[in-house]
Amino acid sequence: MGAERFDYVIVGGGSAGCALANRLSADAGTSVLVLEAGRSDYRIDPFIHMPAALPFPIGSRFYDWKYETDPEPELGGRKVYHARGKVLGGSSSINGMIFQRGNPLDYERWAREPGLEEWDYLHCLPYFKRMETCVAGADDWRGGDGPLKLERGPATNPLFDAFFKATVEAGYHLTDDVNGYRQEGFAKFDRNVYRGRRLSAARAYLHPVRNRKNLTVRTRALVTGVRFDGKRAVGVDYLRAGRHRAVEAGEVLLCGGAINTPQLLQLSGVGDETLLKERGVPLVHHLPGVGENLQDHLEVYIQYASKEPVSIAPGLAWHQRPKIAYQWLFQRKGLGATNHFEGGGFARSNEDVDYPNLMFHFLPIAIRYDGSSPVEGHGYQVHIGPMYADTRGYVRIRSRDPREHPAMRFNYLSTPTDRKEWVEAIRVARDILNQPAFAPYNDGEISPGPSVETDEEILEWVRKDAETALHPSCTAKMGTDEMSVVDPRSMKVHGLEGLRVVDASVFPFVTNGNIYAPVMMVAEKAADLIAGNTPLPPADVPFYRYREGDPLYPPGDPRNVASKEPS
Structure with a gap:
């Protein structure tokens, strides 16, 4: 009896894989198999579906692949921990649920790369709109009938009011929607939370169509290699329940993300010839840009301490957790129904940049991502970091064992521009947090603290304290140069047939913000390219450009009469 065969085998049931499975299986004559190495996202699992439970899956071997970098030279040799979702839905099942498209000028930057002309903002916008239902309301920039239902953070805590007022006092603007006409500014955030539950890619795209007869989903299936006949991918090998299995494919679609996709390509003989020879992997195709x-x-x-008892810290105490669980389980409300990242914004740290290079997430509590707190009592904090640093790193297999995590280094803080923008980022954040609006609450800086003041002291603190924002990308970039891996017009791997890549690894440059939304847009656009559908026509709408002096609000908005740029 021959091996199973599917028209499409999707390797990775994460964000992009779920979207592709939905769109490609819409054709009843097309058979689709999804292979996900992690577990299922069981509906009864509160650690996935309760938004406030987000610290629990991260670091757990049941939900997280628990990657870490090689020693980072500019971080004092520290290894940086990287969480990646080990579950259906991928990292969308364990992430912070913040939904940000990036800046329109991110995609204008993409489109300046040879071959990526149709990846500009106006070509991408229709796919952003197709995938979403913006609960706050659809318009020229936002979708109203897509599978991703996005709630806007309520941001009703008085500390949010102080934060938004402080940004204006510091000379910045509020914006109506960071995913709309103008990203630059501060606002309440969209979140992939709906009716008090996390709405992962699996829940939005995959589960609603699981009953399609032409769609098969297998979890705990670790793909160990792509099988080739010459230069054509013809299937994959995988491990499941301790057994080696094989499946034939009309096309293999890699959706493992920016770490696993280059790892699997290299294990399969696609990558830099020298690296593969050193690791004992037979060469299928020399492609030096892989990884x-x-x-x-x-x-x-x-982080700052608060003089007033207004933060959410008491509500997260252990003795309050049964109440939080009850409210969430039976009423879908309360502290359990929010990811707490309800507002923030984007700003430029200097006049040399064309669009915001800093992102802010504000939290009405002083707490670490793992749930630990640096202070008893009340506090608040901003998460801050540069958005498009010129640092570059790599992902490279260590051996032929697919279960061994690859070597990985990001080279954080390795360029003068990155170090300069880090110093600026801390100074901008401190300036905002010390505005008069915070006077009723400001009880002093907890971290880094007043002893960290000079440029070098700031950088030394960053070296010791910084964490990844969990946005790895760009390791199989689209393009046409010798270091490109993927054809931007088809998503095919250069020089090979029957093999495509659709995930964050195809980004040529990381976008300005959390990367879940751009990954889903890429998947939506790629689905049309793969299926041979007529692409959605480009949008015809304006968007904000600081350099060109565009109005702060859409043309015709009466608020433009009184608005002006910050000094």
């Missing part, structure tokens, strides 16, 4: 160009966002928490 190179690794990018990410690094962040720190700037």
Whole structure:
């Protein structure tokens, strides 16, 4: 009896894989198999579906692949921990649920790369709109009938009011929607939370169509290699329940993310010839860009103590957790129903940049991502970091064992521009947090603290304290140069047939913000390219450009009469 065969085998049931499975299986004549190495995202699992439970899956071997970098030279040799989702839905099942498209000028930057002309903002916008239902309201920039239902953070805690007022006092603007006409500014954030539950890619795209007869989903299936006939991918090998299995494919679609996709390509003989020879992997195709160009966002928490008992700290105490669980389980409300990242914004740290290079997430509590607190009592914090640093790293297999995590280095803080923008980032954040609006609450800086003041002291603190924002990307970039891996017009791997890549690894540059939304847009656009559908026509709407002096609000908005740029 021959091996199973599917028209499409999707390797990775994460964010992009779930979207592709939905769109490609819409054709009843097309058979689709999804292979996910992690577990299922069981509906009864509160650690996945309760938004406030987000610290629990991170670091757990049941939900997280628990990657870490090689020693980072500019971080004092520290290894930086990287969480990646080990579950259906991928990292969308364990992430912070913040939904940000990036800046329109991110995609204008993409489109300046040869071959990426149709990845500009106006070509991407229709796919952003197709995938979302913006609960706050659809308009020229936002979708109203897509599978991703996005709630806007309520941000009703008085500390949010102080934060937004402080940004204006510091000379910045509020914006109506960071995913709309103008990203630059501060606002309440969209979140992939709906009716008090996390809405992962699996829950939005995959589960609603699991009953399609032409769609098969297998979890705990670790793909160990792509099988080739010459230069054509013809299937994959995988491990499941301790057994080696094989499946044939009309096309293999890699959706493992910026770490696993280059790892699997290299294990399969696609990558730099010298590296593969050193690791004992037979060469299928020399493609030196595989695993190179690794990018990410690094962040720190700037934390302050509060004089007033207004933070959410008491509500997260252990003795309150049964109440939180009850409210969430039976009423879908309360502290359990929010990711707490309800507002923030984007700003430029200097006049040399064309669009915001800093991202802020504000939290009405002083707490670490792992749930630990640096202070008893009340506090608040911002997460801050540069958005498009010029640092570059790599992902490279260590051996032929697919279960061994690859070597990985981001080279954080390795360039003068990155170090300069880090110093600026801390100073901008402190300036905002010390505005008059915070006077009723400001009881002093907890971290980094007043002893950290000079440029070098700031950088030394960043070296010791910074964490990844968990946005690895760009390791199989789209393009046409010799270091490109993927054809931007088809998503095919250069020089090979029957093999495509669709995930964050195809980004040429990391976007300005959390990367879940851009990954989903790429998947939506790629689905049309793969299926041979007529692409959605480009949008015809304006968007904000600081350099060109565009109005702060959409043309015709009466608020433009009184608005002006900050000094």
